Structures are given as C-alpha cells and as structure tokens.
Amino acid sequence: MSNIRVLLVDDHDMVRLGVRTYLLTEPDVEIVGEANSGELGVELVQQVKPDVVLMDLVMGGIDGVQATREVLAVYPQTKVLVLTSYLEDEKVLPALEAGASGYLLKTVLGDELAIAIRKVFHGETVLEPQVAAKVVANLQKPKPVAPVTDLLTEREMDVLRLIGQGMTNQQIGETLYIGIKTVKTHVSNILAKLSVEDRTQAAILAIRKGWVDGESKKG
Template sequence: MPEPITVLIADDHPMFRRGLRALLGTMPEVEVLGEATDGNEAVRLAEDLHPRLILLDLHMPGGDGLAAIRRLTAVTPQPRILVVTMFEDDDSVFAALRAGARGYVLKDTDEDEMMRAIHAVGNGGSIFSPAIATRIMAFFAEAGRAAAPFPDLTPSERGVLQLMARGLSNETIAAQLSLSSKTVRNYVSNVFSKLHVVSRAQAIVRARDAGLG
C-alpha cells in the first residue's frame, strides 16, 4: 500500500477547519496529523509532525500565511504547500507562488476539485483553481507581449520588419515568405502605422535599435 498523504490544516476559522477535516475523512489515502490556527503554529507543527502536505490559508493572525510559507521552505523534510484561501487577487497569488506554494485553490472550490488538488500537490505536482490558472496564464501572456519588441505588431508584421531590418526588399521578403508582393506591402504599411514612422529607413532604425535584424 502506498504511504498516506499526511496533512496539516492551517486556518484560523474553526468552521472551515471542521469542514475540511470532514472532507479529508472521506479520503482513505489521507491522514490528518493536526490543525494550526496561525502561521507560527503551522511552522511549529510542521517541524514536529513532518506532514507531507499543508493546507494553508494566506491571511491568519499571529503570523500570516505568506511568512509561514517562506519559513516552511526551510523545514526538513520540506512539506508541500497548497494554499486554500478566499483571496484571488494577483498580489496574493504571485506572492504565494514566489514564497514556495505548490498549488492555490479558493475556499469555495467544490469537493471534487479540492480532492484533486490535495492529490496533485500531495503527490508532488502543482494545481490551481480554474480562475487562478486563467489569471496566471493571462499574466504570463501579457508579460510575454510586453517583453517582445513592438508588442502591437502581429507575428507576421514583426517577421516582415525583421527582414526589412536585414536590408531585404519587399520582393525578396515576398519570395522568402512565400507571400504575394501586395501582402508584403500591406504588412509594411501596417508596420509604418504602428511604429509611427513615415519611411522604410525610419522603420529599419527602430527595428535595429530594438535588436531585430
């Protein structure tokens, strides 16, 4: 038989702890080792009980969850941390992930999803509530767009600009990309508009300054 997923619950609301313990009681592969009511107690119990998984709220009195996560990364063996909270703002989500949390779900998550999260993080994976996953994906997509030069350009327009910056003519670009000359002229016109330039030379200077070409 596989070893049970040993769990420590860390939350300052007694009713929520009882509900969570009741849910865990329906999972024969899970063993609850204890409960903490604040971050300091969570760290102390983790050092004493060595749970594999900690279900931890972010905002608790007497030592908040974020500080606890940072301290728990130094506990040996290091527990896996699943944040279970009502807070879904970007600051809370990314602060928890930076601190070392392996998953992040909301307290109103349904029971099946909560059990999947417990299994996933307890067995070494990572998981997020759908709303949180969408937020994370949007954040990194936006970061990727911001990191790329000229984020207003489409990938095709950026590719044409890059070839322009290498000194290629429209006809050569069309042949290289298997496009019509008219299509390339349209892309070049869009590039001029989005870069707020009036000539090919100005566009090339902007592209080379940004590292294209």
C-alpha cells in the same frame, strides 16, 4: 501505500472542521495536525512533518505567504496547497513565488480538494482556473530589467567591484575589513543573484555593465 499526511492551517475553526470532516472520509488521507495561525503551523510542520499543508492566506500574525516560506525553509519535503477566499493579484503571485504548489479557493468541492491534495503530493501544480489565468497574464507582461543596485546590497556591490578589480577573497576581506567566511557568503549571493556560475563571469558582467567603475567603500 502509506496515507498522505495533511496539516491544516487556518484561523477559522469552522473551516478546519469542514475540511477535516470531509477529508476523514478519504481512505488515503490522514490529518496529522491543525493550526490556527501561521506561526503555529510552522512549529507543527517541524513536529509532525506532513506531506501536504493546506494553507490559509489571511491570518493573524504572519500571513500565509510568509508561513509558506518558513514551512518550506524548515521542511522543504512538504508541499503547500493554498486554500483561501482571496483571488487578488497581491495574494496569488506572492503565494506562488513563496513556493506554494497549488492555489484553490474555499468554494472548491470536497472531491476536488482531495484530488488536488493527491496531485501536489505527487509533484504536480494545481491552480484554480482563475488563478491560472492570472499567472499566464503576469508572465505575458514585459518585465523591466532591475538595476543591479536593486539586486545587490551595498556591501555586495563593494565585493563585486573588488572582484572586478581581480582581487582574491583574502584581498577583498582585508580591503573591506571583513572575515574570509563573510566574503565567501557575499560572493555566493552575488553569483546567485546575477545568475552566473563563477566570479570570472561576475567580473566580466560587472565590467561590461559598468558596475565596477566606482570606488569601493571600506569599513
């Protein structure tokens, strides 16, 4: 079996040194690169294509949350394992929402870190117990239903209103003075954001909710 290829992203040299020194003792782990910033981390991911990225959260430039999004955008095959000193809600939940497969504190023991790397590599989620408790608490909170205006952009609302009026993509494009490809992009975004499968369902939902009773903007 080939080694698990790991990229270290942390702006503290001593942290990277300590993590690298320990992981070099693990026979199935290979350090394929190091980055001292989120931006460099994203660049290196494209170059070395790691299996797992150990990601710090608070760094100069883009933070670890944004870096996680960009890493998974350019190389979705990799797994991001957050390794940070921060346990605040404003760090934990955004990191997981960005696609991180795990969240550990830097107080973790070396053998626990190695085990976590193997787990996320194999598709498991690894959370510090305190982090897991925060996730559970957040899931238990009642979620307010966002108004459609918070889900869709103004232009997507324009397109949705015209879909509700039964217009084709061609007619929508002519009405809003936009290209057919742009219309298709808006329609795809609308379906995804409203969690419906097709434009008919979107139109029914829009009419039922009263979202299509206004006049569409042009231009």
